[in-house]
Amino acid sequence: MVWVKNRRELLGNATSSLNRKAREVALKAVEAAIDAVDPRRAVKSKVSLSDGTLKVGDLSFNLSSFKKVIVVGGGKASGSMAEALEEILGFHIDGGVVVVPRGTKDNYKTRRVELQEAGHPVPDEGSVRGAARILELAGQAEEGDLVICLISGGGSSLMSMPKTGVSLADKRAMTKMLLRCGATINEINTVRKHISMFKGGQLAEAAYPATLISLILSDVVGDPLEVIASGPTVPDPTTYRDAARVLKHYEIWDEAPKSIKNVLMDGVSGRIRETPKPGEPAFRRVHNIIVGNNRIASLAAKSELQRSGLNTLFLTSFMEGEAREVGIMLAALAREVGASGSPVPKPCGIVVGGETTVTVTGDGIGGRNQEIALSSALKIAGLNGTVIISFSTDGVDGPTNAAGAIVDGSTIARSRKLRLNAVEYLRNNDSYSFFSKLGDLIFTGPTGTNVNDVSVIVCI
């Protein structure tokens, strides 16, 4: 599919035929990457029905052996996933509920799966209604029934059900407090799972003894199942005691909402049940299947580069860290290709996936991918036929309307002609303004999927 809306302009900005060719090839890789993790395509690549046999990844099920098939789930991509699943299973689906972000329900045409709207990124009453409805449906499922759960990024907010007595406001206040005191994402999740009735495997517990297949579009680097949408169908190794310890460690126990402290104390003393743990019966019939992730997008980009006739290398889908430093690293790869033909000889394409962060110190506008691109531009200045693109697969890089940016060996020279000081723009976290002036932002619009970021290096 044509995702890059300003392709013509981006090619027109090339200052040499080599750069133009490299831009062209790199942009095709971008589109292939997004295509590969389109939620509908992701579901269809892993799920098929033929002669009554339902295949999900390597697993096979005799569909007629199930008394009832219901579909639940939530996330920014879960509406599309539900559509695709309906196309595959059709009348076999007996019903279900999938929660989608407010204002997007009309984008999807499902006939058997009901769509409910809820708040994202901040959960609202719709989130609670959605989660309650899902837990109800899952709870009604019996042995011999099949529950298919569609999970994607945003699911944690869209399906949210605090334990009795805890209000959404309490939950929000708690999360803010944890963020402020510097708790790690794992610590925050430990607390969140224990004040929830849905997260941390509790949906799986509700569905037991039905068979549960969770189709997961991963928006977290490394696909940790217990983290994606807070792992409603995944065992939770953490405990109430761990959660309480986090609040005490950061010395926010005293100021934490009373309702939350009550829940944690009740949990520690055994008055309310623990989240389900690894090895518990609740997971005996649970199959968590990744249908799309950063690696799939990155490998699709690599395949496209290969089709364009390049030698290719996929480095990692685990790239993390400060965006500008990753930019230096990408440039270091391109420079070595130019100097010695390592790690792959020209003409070549290298793909790196993951998700970086930006430590904001300036007051400009930008996104992590645009900052990667700007940082790398400074280091590849002068290299002809060398292009680096970094982009967000969801089409929205940081608080901007661009997916990312494209640079080549002449980017810095072009910026000098416009009297732009690239170092200053980078220092000021103002990559969006920089690329806006050069016309080298990549615009795709929201893509409806999210498997984090992909960077593509092309040297020809």
Add this chain to the structure above:
Amino acid sequence: MVWVKNRRELLGNATSSLNRKAREVALKAVEAAIDAVDPRRAVKSKVSLSDGTLKVGDLSFNLSSFKKVIVVGGGKASGSMAEALEEILGFHIDGGVVVVPRGTKDNYKTRRVELQEAGHPVPDEGSVRGAARILELAGQAEEGDLVICLISGGGSSLMSMPKTGVSLADKRAMTKMLLRCGATINEINTVRKHISMFKGGQLAEAAYPATLISLILSDVVGDPLEVIASGPTVPDPTTYRDAARVLKHYEIWDEAPKSIKNVLMDGVSGRIRETPKPGEPAFRRVHNIIVGNNRIASLAAKSELQRSGLNTLFLTSFMEGEAREVGIMLAALAREVGASGSPVPKPCGIVVGGETTVTVTGDGIGGRNQEIALSSALKIAGLNGTVIISFSTDGVDGPTNAAGAIVDGSTIARSRKLRLNAVEYLRNNDSYSFFSKLGDLIFTGPTGTNVNDVSVIVCI
């Protein structure tokens, strides 16, 4: 050669046989890397004499056609380079002077090349004496003579000759001022070359019309010839005007030493000569040859890993940026190997070269390589058979007595048993203390060479 002195302890720290094997293989790669850029070996790998034909890299010279052969140069490794050259050329060398750091002269046995001592990293009167002597010898060389120049890291300080009227103190004050105001290394070099009589191609100018072969052991990432030892045999594209502009740009013109302002003004007005520029006759008979660099060390590490039976990949010799971010990147590669067998399938070894920096915010003790290792340890925790080493080829990582450090998937677990909080040690730039307690520092002692840093990932 056995460089790693505490090999036995480092192997003893392994918590599994896979980790032990991975440590063993990675440590052998370290030794191979250092061996490959030993200054003597570096010179001998590029220079040979056979039947009166002097071969230097791809070049051939009829040695008997030269009337006189003199050897000059300076740097921390140049004493060893001179020894090696004497072993190759013997009585063909008619004389020469090479400048080495104070207190190291007795380490070398040269018979035809005189060794002089000078200050490093701060130039002293010895630096001036050495540079003057070299310029004198080069100036006496005539058409038909051969001047061989031995350049290595530290040469800029060891061979230092300010322009008339500029004192060493003025020069030092100027450099300090430039560093303080945030000038880039290129800008600092532009100023330095124009207040020097030696740097920026001026040695080549003095040697003209003799033939000049410069053998260079590169201690700068990417081998920019004009930067290594300030490029005494390399054209200088920058001008007095550029140098003056740097001082004005950073608004330090007024406070700059008067002697330096005088030199720059004389230069701008044409009263004193420019440094020699690209294309000038002075460089017609100049051959700048890299005999050792980071890539050679990295590729030797890769070859050693290959000999150990691993699938190997050399990524880049251009790695730069913040050490802890590079550590995350190395871990991202190891994690992908574990998850998908990309970029190379197990058992594998990946080599990355370059030189990182550390932005110090804590008050601990550490070096850039130790910080890379600590940062990566946090991200590979739990991966069995995965080892990461980062080390400085000169054997001295930052202000410590260690060359670097080794980590594996059990490093964090081992540190927890010792009640060490790895995150805190990293936050406090205290990697040396951390690894000291674990016994995972790598000790080689000073190796006598320097081609920056090499990191090795082994996954078996």
